[in-house]
Amino acid sequence: MKVQRLTILGATGSIGVSTLDVVARHPDRFDVVALTGHRRIDILAEQCRRFKPRYAVVGSHDDAARLAAMLAGVGTEVLAGPGALCRVACLPEVDAVMAAIVGAAGLPPTLAAAQAGKRVLLANKEALVMAGSVFMNAVKQAGATLLPIDSEHNAVFQSLPAGFAGDYARHGVHRILLTASGGPFRRTALADLEKVTPEQACAHPNWSMGRKISVDSATMMNKGLEVIEARWLFDADPGQIDVVIHPQSVIHSLVQYVDGSVIAELGNPDMRTPIAHALAYPERIDAGVAPLDLFAVAQLNFERPDLERFPCLALAYRALRAGGNAPAVLNAANEVAVEAFLDGRLPFQRIAAVIAATLDAVPVAPADDLAAVLAADAAARVAAQGALP
Numbered sequence: 001m002k003v004q005r006l007t008i009l010g011a012t013g014s015i016g017v018s019t020l021d022v023v024a025r026h027p028d029r030f031d032v033v034a035l036t037g038h039r040r041i042d043i044l045a046e047q048c049r050r051f052k053p054r055y056a057v058v059g060s061h062d063d064a065a066r067l068a069a070m071l072a073g074v075g076t077e078v079l080a081g082p083g084a085l086c087r088v089a090c091l092p093e094v095d096a097v098m099a100a101i102v103g104a105a106g107l108p109p110t111l112a113a114a115q116a117g118k119r120v121l122l123a124n125k126e127a128l129v130m131a132g133s134v135f136m137n138a139v140k141q142a143g144a145t146l147l148p149i150d151s152e153h154n155a156v157f158q159s160l161p162a163g164f165a166g167d168y169a170r171h172g173v174h175r176i177l178l179t180a181s182g183g184p185f186r187r188t189a190l191a192d193l194e195k196v197t198p199e200q201a202c203a204h205p206n207w208s209m210g211r212k213i214s215v216d217s218a219t220m221m222n223k224g225l226e227v228i229e230a231r232w233l234f235d236a237d238p239g240q241i242d243v244v245i246h247p248q249s250v251i252h253s254l255v256q257y258v259d260g261s262v263i264a265e266l267g268n269p270d271m272r273t274p275i276a277h278a279l280a281y282p283e284r285i286d287a288g289v290a291p292l293d294l295f296a297v298a299q300l301n302f303e304r305p306d307l308e309r310f311p312c313l314a315l316a317y318r319a320l321r322a323g324g325n326a327p328a329v330l331n332a333a334n335e336v337a338v339e340a341f342l343d344g345r346l347p348f349q350r351i352a353a354v355i356a357a358t359l360d361a362v363p364v365a366p367a368d369d370l371a372a373v374l375a376a377d378a379a380a381r382v383a384a385q386g387a388l389p
Contacts, residue, residue: 004279005031007088009109010100012037012044014210015123015149018271019098020047022279022287030279034088036101036109039063045070052076055091057084085109090116096279099124100149102212103335104377111135111370117142121278123149125229130328131373132232146233147278152178152226153233154274155252155265166235176236177254177262178226179246180305181205183218186247190309196348198341205247215338216312219351220305224316225334228327231320238320243313245303250292267292311352319359325367325376326359332380333358333387340388350389357387 006023010016016037023030036057037044048056048071056071057079058064064080071078079087082105089097089109096119099110106124111131113120115138122128127135139146148154156178161171168174184203185193202214209217216222220243227241244254252274254264267273268289276287307314312334319330337354340346346354361383367373 001029003031004029005033005093005095006098007034007036007091007094007096007113008032008098008100009036009085009089009106009124010038010098010102011035011047012040013100013102015100015271015275016098017043019100019275019279020051022272022276022285023051025288026285029285033091033094036085036088038101041067041070048076049074055079055084055088057081057088082108086112089113089118095119096121098149098275099127102126102210104130104332107131107373108370111138114138114144114146115142117144119145119147121147121149121275125150125225126331128229128232129225129331130377131367131370132228132327133368134370134373136232147281148229148233149271149274149278150226150229151269151271151274152253153230154277155179156230156234156255158265158277159253159255159263160234164234168236168240172258174256174258175240175242176230176234177256178223178230178241178243179249179251179253180220180223180243181217181249182245182247182303182305183220185218185309186245193309193349194347198344201341201348211342212335212338215341215351216334218348219312220310221312221316221334221338221351221355223305224313225331227313227316228320228330238317243305245305247301247303248297248299250297250300312355315352315355315359322359322364324364325362325372326364328367328373328376329359329362329380329383330355332377333384336381336384336388346388354384354387358384361387 032051032053034055035053038059056076061080064078068078086109089112097113098121100123110124110127201218202211204214230241249269251264256262270289272287273289319326333355337351
């Protein structure tokens with residue numbers, strides 16, 4: 001069995017930590033070559049001491065000096081900055097790259113991994129939301145392998161027929177159904193949403209996630225971004241992707257076929273399952289996840305999303321249909337608005353308004369290369385800042 005050599009971008013986040021948990025269960029299968037983190041230097045140092053990667057990357061030179069001092073004698077070379085992220089994503093000795101940096105900052109190294117022809121385990125949805133055409137072209141041209149890590153897209157991947165390449169007619173695929181938990185405010189009175197605190201928004205009922213992604217789940221922007229991601233991963237039209245609220249988070253997504261069949265992937269809500277699936281694909285390995293007990297689950301419920309309650313989902317479909325740079329604008333505006341909410345500068349209910357105002361302010365234009373994508377991102381951040389109260 002060939003050992004798979006890994007770079008983990010965003011090792012200190014929830015996906016990175018879960019990835020290392022799976023890797024630790026199979027030391028004969030995986031070798032960690034590089035780990036990256038941003039601000040959680042203590043956690044990164046502990047990870048480096050345990051897995052002894054050749055490289056560690058942090059955001060600043062000050063943090064690099066601090067980490068290097070903490071790792072004296074470990075044998076890990078410490079690097080800093082965006083260029084170093086791209087470097088460790090492209091190392092010749094690396095087979096696979098876990099792309100788990102949250103937000104637009106994850107786009108350049110994830111794209112670099114694709115351009116280098118790596119096996120890309122994609123947890124950074126912004127790579128496809130911002131630059132879907134650019135990214136998928138890079139995957140094709142370099143012969144990279146792209147495996148989705150988001151539980152929903154991983155479930156769709158598992159539920160599609162072998163060899164599916166976007167040919168819906170030949171395989172009899174009718175539509176993709178992405179499930180959503182509905183977040184913590186699915187039943188909250190609309191009037192009470194004005195008073196929502198960051199702590200409440202980050203208290204997801206089913207999943208353990210970072211603060212930004214937790215807020216996105218509460219607004220359902222997370223699902224909107226996943227709709228855009230699904231469009232690129234599975235070469236789907238907007239009309240072929242639906243969202244269904246499923247509060248138990250047991251069915252992770254479904255594929256409906258023209259013969260009336262619906263194939264779904266089920267499991268306990270634990271990100272180690274899709275991570276293990278992608279790490280070992282096409283094999284299966286133990287992820288450390290408890291078996292699903294259907295008798296304990298007892299029932300499965302489904303609801304249509306309420307777009308009055310979740311306007312961010314409608315904004316995501318608007319951006320997807322507009323095409324061009326609109327998804328990049330949507331993503332940037334959302335990052336600005338969520339940061340303002342988490343800092344106490346923007347009410348929860350105003351997140352969607354800031355995003356809508358930004359989509360109105362930045363004209364739709366082609367986004368056929370990385371420069372155009374980054375220009376749209378920059379323009380949207382300026383417009384979104386201007387839309388804040």
